[in-house]
Amino acid sequence: MKTVTLLKGSFILALFGVSTGWSQVQNYDNFFIGNDSHFYIGTDSFTLGSSAQTKTTRTASTYGVLIFGAGATASGAADANFLDGYARTMGASEFVFPVGQAGVYAPIAAIPTTATGVDAAYYNANPTTIGSALDASVTAISSTQYWHMLSASADAQVVLSWRSSSNVSTLTSGVLTDLVIAGWNGTSWVQIPSTLEVAANSFLGSNATLSSGTIITDAAVDLNTYSYFTLASKGGVCSPLITSSGVTKTWSGSWSPSAPTLADPVIISTAYSGSLACNSLTLNANVTLADGQSVEIVNGASGTGKIIMSSQASVVQRNGASTAPNIELTKQTRTLRVNDYVYWGTPIAGDFFSQLADAKAVTGALTGAFDLKYKYTSGAGGGWSALTATTTGKGYITRVAPQAPFTSASATDKIDLKFTGVANNGDITVAVAKNAASPNGGTSHNLLANPYPSAIDGDKFLIENPAIDGVLYVWQAGTAPAAGTGNYAQADYLTYTRAGSVATSGVTGTFDGKLASGQGFKVKALNSGDVTFTNCMRLLGDNNSFFRSANASVAGGAIDFDSFKLSMTGANGVFSQILIAYSDQTTLGYDRMYDASRNSVSSAMLYSIFETDNAKMAINARPSFVNTDEVPLGVSKSNTVNEAFTVSISDKKGVFTTAGVNVYIHDTVNNTYHNLNTGDFTFSSNVAQLNNRFKVVYQASALDNTDFNSYISMATINDGTLKVTATIGMTEIQVYDITGKLIQVENANGELSLSKPFNHAEGFYIVKIKLENEGIATQKLINRE
Numbered sequence: 001m002k003t004v005t006l007l008k009g010s011f012i013l014a015l016f017g018v019s020t021g022w023s024q025v026q027n028y029d030n031f032f033i034g035n036d037s038h039f040y041i042g043t044d045s046f047t048l049g050s051s052a053q054t055k056t057t058r059t060a061s062t063y064g065v066l067i068f069g070a071g072a073t074a075s076g077a078a079d080a081n082f083l084d085g086y087a088r089t090m091g092a093s094e095f096v097f098p099v100g101q102a103g104v105y106a107p108i109a110a111i112p113t114t115a116t117g118v119d120a121a122y123y124n125a126n127p128t129t130i131g132s133a134l135d136a137s138v139t140a141i142s143s144t145q146y147w148h149m150l151s152a153s154a155d156a157q158v159v160l161s162w163r164s165s166s167n168v169s170t171l172t173s174g175v176l177t178d179l180v181i182a183g184w185n186g187t188s189w190v191q192i193p194s195t196l197e198v199a200a201n202s203f204l205g206s207n208a209t210l211s212s213g214t215i216i217t218d219a220a221v222d223l224n225t226y227s228y229f230t231l232a233s234k235g236g237v238c239s240p241l242i243t244s245s246g247v248t249k250t251w252s253g254s255w256s257p258s259a260p261t262l263a264d265p266v267i268i269s270t271a272y273s274g275s276l277a278c279n280s281l282t283l284n285a286n287v288t289l290a291d292g293q294s295v296e297i298v299n300g301a302s303g304t305g306k307i308i309m310s311s312q313a314s315v316v317q318r319n320g321a322s323t324a325p326n327i328e329l330t331k332q333t334r335t336l337r338v339n340d341y342v343y344w345g346t347p348i349a350g351d352f353f354s355q356l357a358d359a360k361a362v363t364g365a366l367t368g369a370f371d372l373k374y375k376y377t378s379g380a381g382g383g384w385s386a387l388t389a390t391t392t393g394k395g396y397i398t399r400v401a402p403q404a405p406f407t408s409a410s411a412t413d414k415i416d417l418k419f420t421g422v423a424n425n426g427d428i429t430v431a432v433a434k435n436a437a438s439p440n441g442g443t444s445h446n447l448l449a450n451p452y453p454s455a456i457d458g459d460k461f462l463i464e465n466p467a468i469d470g471v472l473y474v475w476q477a478g479t480a481p482a483a484g485t486g487n488y489a490q491a492d493y494l495t496y497t498r499a500g501s502v503a504t505s506g507v508t509g510t511f512d513g514k515l516a517s518g519q520g521f522k523v524k525a526l527n528s529g530d531v532t533f534t535n536c537m538r539l540l541g542d543n544n545s546f547f548r549s550a551n552a553s554v555a556g557g558a559i560d561f562d563s564f565k566l567s568m569t570g571a572n573g574v575f576s577q578i579l580i581a582y583s584d585q586t587t588l589g590y591d592r593m594y595d596a597s598r599n600s601v602s603s604a605m606l607y608s609i610f611e612t613d614n615a616k617m618a619i620n621a622r623p624s625f626v627n628t629d630e631v632p633l634g635v636s637k638s639n640t641v642n643e644a645f646t647v648s649i650s651d652k653k654g655v656f657t658t659a660g661v662n663v664y665i666h667d668t669v670n671n672t673y674h675n676l677n678t679g680d681f682t683f684s685s686n687v688a689q690l691n692n693r694f695k696v697v698y699q700a701s702a703l704d705n706t707d708f709n710s711y712i713s714m715a716t717i718n719d720g721t722l723k724v725t726a727t728i729g730m731t732e733i734q735v736y737d738i739t740g741k742l743i744q745v746e747n748a749n750g751e752l753s754l755s756k757p758f759n760h761a762e763g764f765y766i767v768k769i770k771l772e773n774e775g776i777a778t779q780k781l782i783n784r785e
Contacts, residue, residue: 033057033064033085043071048081048098056085058121070115074098079105086121086148094159096203099147100124108147108229109159109203113220118156120149127230130184137191138182138232139464140171146230155220158229159197161204162213169210172233173463174470174593175498176210176585180234181217183226191234192226193218209584210591238536239318242298244279262298268305283325289313294454294540301325307423311416312543314454314517320426320535324349329419329453331518332362336415338406341397342370343475343520345449348421351389356398359417364405369415371401376447378525379433383443393430393533395447395520397475419518424451428533432467434525440597440615445473445522450515451533455543458513458521459498460536462593467529470593471619472496472513473522476504492575492602493522495618499561499586499594500651502577502618504602514542522599562625562654564663566676566696568606568635570645576605578618580696582625582654588612594621604637604645609691625655627698633665634691642686644764649676666695670736672766673700682764715767717783722746722758722767729772730754736766758783 033056056064070091082100089095092115099122127146172178181194196208249260252269266278283305291312300322311332359369373387435443473493492504501511563581596619607616609632674681730748
């Protein structure tokens with residue numbers, strides 16, 4: 001075995017011919033290979049020196065090449081040292097090219113079909129220097145990097161890598177499963193079927209995440225067709241425009257000559273009821289759809305008839321350039337009370353403001369069920385103002401009028417609103433605005449509307465519109481208490497990301513990102529610009545109520561999170577919920593499509609506090625779970641009156657469903673730890689904002705309640721007497737009120753039991769017991785006079 005060592009200060013320039021036979025090379029200084037020159041490593045390893053530069057020319061057709069024989073490998077590559085140029089593998093097994101450029105190490109691997117030579121290099125540049133056209137299979141490509149791989153006779157599976165500087169999170173809008181390999185075919189960048197690699201298969205030795213990983217083509221790629229590769233985000237999957245069969249199917253009480261398919265033109269000659277799929281639709285009579293039924297049309301509709309739709313029926317067209325049918329859609333609200341607001345969409349074209357006056361309660365006889373109607377203007381100087389006309393794609397709200405049956409605060413009913421006109425179809429573009437002076441404030445939020453007579457996939461809408469944050473805010477009217485007694489939960493905005501959703505009341509269920517027809521919703525603009533609704537977002541189903549069963553799936557192939565929800569309740573119907581979620585795809589930074597700031601009008605709200613900028617979060621998506629993590633909590637309310645609140649845990653998933661994983665609230669004022677797995681946490685506050693007292697933690701330095709139960713057999717307050725009994729000696733007992741104020745201290749002197757007068761007001765108290773073994777136990781007690 002021969003070793004070539006390039007001594008400090010030396011320089012080797014291979015200008016002509018081929019150097020052969022070396023089995024191990026390490027460069028301690030600059031190593032350069034010129035045009036039409038090769039340096040060959042037969043077997044063993046080429047080690048890149050930590051302070052050296054290894055470089056070849058990049059001249060088309062005549063570039064220099066560092067050649068690796070079938071058994072040769074490379075080692076030592078990093079951001080400070082890599083091959084800046086072209087390498088070649090002469091093997092037929094996976095080879096990792098140690099390539100990079102401009103301070104970026106960006107390896108690519110090939111699995112050649114034959115051992116006849118495959119070349120590769122990395123370019124730290126925008127792939128649009130090769131070409132900018134995108135095939136429909138991709139929505140975006142990397143703006144920072146591409147690779148060149150070519151061979152005279154071999155095909156190869158291609159493996160690309162990425163790192164934090166690749167901005168994969170931005171490229172895919174935080175949806176790693178949308179990452180694909182794109183190849184340039186001479187005309188456009190085209191998606192090449194590919195798979196994210198797990199640690200066992202990746203040359204990086206780790207699972208793919210948004211910050212780093214590898215992705216491999218599913219099969220060998222023809223390197224004569226594709227020689228440039230980059231990372232891309234796959235295009236939205238749209239239903240195909242099926243070619244007409246030319247065989248017309250007619251309904252005249254029965255189908256003739258047979259029932260239609262999506263390939264067949266259809267004529268409705270007499271009234272028809274039920275779902276229908278066709279290539280085109282001629283309405284010489286009406287079609288009636290009940291809840292859950294649908295009409296799907298590949299192309300256009302014509303005729304004098306219309307489609308009469310119940311509230312949860314759907315009409316979907318595939319061809320956005322085709323004519324749309326006339327529809328009569330009756331949307332029915334959920335149960336409402338007087339002065340409740342409803343956020344509406346625009347399922348028909350044009351200005352239909354006059355139709356809002358015809359809204360009527362289901363059990364009522366009067367129209368005009370809504371007395372006030374508002375629109376929302378975003379941007380500087382924006383806010384609510386009277387609605388005088390409807391605009392396609394722009395949401396608006398209406399208020400329930402104080403007329404029969406809404407004649408008292410307890411009276412409830414649903415309201416029907418009929419939309420009659422031409423259905424919207426095709427791309428619909430709507431302007432959104434950001435208030436630069438208040439980027440997280442209300443005037444940077446925009447009120448939009450589902451513009452179609454079908455549900456839309458909210459995930460697709462968010463992914464394809466980078467001008468807005470990756471969060472949906474859906475208004476929920478006040479909700480009746482589950483037991484039928486007590487206060488209604490306050491109206492507020494439900495918050496949804498791909499990490500999950502947080503509700504506005506204790507109603508069991510979860511929102512899955514599907515926006516029903518006729519639904520208005522809010523989004524936050526990241527920049528002033530446009531958003532676009534497309535037919536690719538439309539759904540044949542999922543057009544029912546906003547809340548689903550508790551085990552409903554999250555749309556769009558969301559990541560599996562270890563997560564839980566915390567809900568804070570209080571007087572006057574206060575309900576405020578947050579979600580804390582962990583995965584290897586999210587970070588401590590803000591992750592679009594997963595994190596969500598708090599957008600709430602509740603008189604009191606719970607939030608987690610974002611460590612990077614102290615933002616108030618409704619949904620906090622964090623890296624993979626570790627039990628040393630701490631999540632700061634905050635509480636704000638609209639007054640300084642002393643109020644009591646209760647925090648409970650629910651919807652535990654993943655690791656949080658396993659035994660031994662506890663979720664504590666750490667009261668940093670009292671230095672107490674409350675295990676939410678064993679019961680709710682209650683506190684009171686008389687300040688408008690409380691940001692420095694509470695944290696969510698997963699281990700306690702003080703004993704948790706399980707340890708307390710091991711040492712304390714009884715702790716009570718009865719008839720003005722505090723009694724505490726322990727199985728080992730106690731040194732001191734401290735009593736705090738619910739605000740965290742120390743109100744009583746007793747010296748226990750190693751006793752196993754203690755009984756002391758307790759002359760304090762009715763309410764909640766925290767007892768902290770210090771033990772002779774230096775343990776500390778806490779318990780929450782109630783004093784009832």
